[in-house]
Amino acid sequence: MRPLIPLLWLGACSEYRVESPPPLPPAEPPESADEFGDPPDWNTCLSGWHAQYVNFTVDDEIVNPPRTETPAIDPYDLDWWEDVAFEQFDATLDFGANWWPVDEGLRDDPQYFGVHWRAWIRTTSGVDVTMTLGSKDDAWIALNEEIIASAPGIHNFNPTIFATHIDSGQYPIEGFYAQRKGQASGFQFRFLTGDLQLCYADYTAAE
Numbered sequence: 001m002r003p004l005i006p007l008l009w010l011g012a013c014s015e016y017r018v019e020s021p022p023p024l025p026p027a028e029p030p031e032s033a034d035e036f037g038d039p040p041d042w043n044t045c046l047s048g049w050h051a052q053y054v055n056f057t058v059d060d061e062i063v064n065p066p067r068t069e070t071p072a073i074d075p076y077d078l079d080w081w082e083d084v085a086f087e088q089f090d091a092t093l094d095f096g097a098n099w100w101p102v103d104e105g106l107r108d109d110p111q112y113f114g115v116h117w118r119a120w121i122r123t124t125s126g127v128d129v130t131m132t133l134g135s136k137d138d139a140w141i142a143l144n145e146e147i148i149a150s151a152p153g154i155h156n157f158n159p160t161i162f163a164t165h166i167d168s169g170q171y172p173i174e175g176f177y178a179q180r181k182g183q184a185s186g187f188q189f190r191f192l193t194g195d196l197q198l199c200y201a202d203y204t205a206a207e
Contacts, residue, residue: 037202039120040120040201042199045120045199046089046091046199047091047197047198047200048089048090048091048092049089049090049093049117049175049198050089050117050201050202051087051089051090051116051117052086052087052115052117053085053086053088053101053102053115054081054082054083054084054085054113054116055085055104055106055109055112056180057107057112058108058112060112062178062180063180064181069153069154072138073152074147075138080176080178081114085102085104089200092190093187093189093190096186096188097136098185099186100113113179114178116175116176118172119172119174119198119199119201120170120171120172120198120199121170121172121198122171123167123168123196123197124168124195125168126168127165128164128193128194129165129192129193129194130162130163130192130193130194131149131161131162131163131164131189132160132161132190133149133151133160133162133188133189134151134158134160134186135177135186136155136156136157136182136184136186137153137154137180139152139176140152140174140175140176141174141175141189142174142175143172149162149164149189154182157186159188166194173198
């Protein structure tokens with residue numbers, strides 16, 4: 001049924017004006033998020049990610065580790081993404097295999113690089129979601145700093161399906177990736193199901 005629009009009669013004459021209904025409120029009121037920046041204007045923001053790309057050198061301790069290395073569990077314990085080479089907007093994280101975005105002319109470039117992505121995500125109702133994550137070497141996806149998909153360590157590009165539940169609200173979401181060994185690379189992340197909205201927002205560097 002279509003909503004009724006109130007009509008206001010002006011005096012005894014036949015003139016009237018139409019009042020539009022008030023705009024719907026956002027799913028959640030904005031909250032401060034420190035290094036993630038403020039939540040975006042969901043009516044105007046772009047769908048995509050803020051990306052910080054890092055170029056590892058062949059002398060970095062994390063490059064070419066033995067396959068017996070114990071994979072890191074928590075990306076927040078690592079300093080791999082601190083020395084940013086450049087930043088850009090990435091509309092999608094579905095890059096696939098043989099992906100080489102960083103080449104500064106260093107020895108063995110474009111091998112050995114990392115990326116830290118940030119965005120905001122929201123859902124207006126609690127929703128079960130599935131997602132695919134594939135990477136050549138270490139990768140994590142974190143929602144509100146909780147890991148919801150991961151592929152740590154040195155390994156081949158092999159996309160895997162993950163599932164989680166997201167409560168109603170808006171949250172910062174991050175992706176972490178590091179290509180640390182060999183002459184292959186690749187990264188893919190995307191949501192497969194779930195009523196979600198993803199937004200890019202400007203971010204300030206963490207103190």
